[in-house]
Amino acid sequence: MVSEKVTLKNPTGLHLRPAGFLCKEAMKYKSVVTFGYGPEFINSANAKSVLSVLGARIRNGDEIEFHCDGEDEEEALKAMVGIVEDGLGE
DSSP states (O other): OEEEEEEOOOTTOSOHHHHHHHHHHHTTSSSEEEEEESGGGOEEEETTOHHHHHHTOOOTTOEEEEEEESTTHHHHHHHHHHHHHTTTTO
């Protein structure tokens, strides 16, 4: 398992459009892709589920920690961190 922290830069947070973008990217990988959020990242969300991502209520400036576990975990982690840093399509 690999993990990395990243800060959300979207001015409007993880609303439906960027959440869908995030899920679409996560679904490209065989690995389990989740992210931790909240105090000390104790909460987690399934990055392949739009409802799970929206339920996390991630806002601009919030830090999340991606966790990828599986045969393509390194590639998945790099992609997930990259799309968040690039603004999730916005």
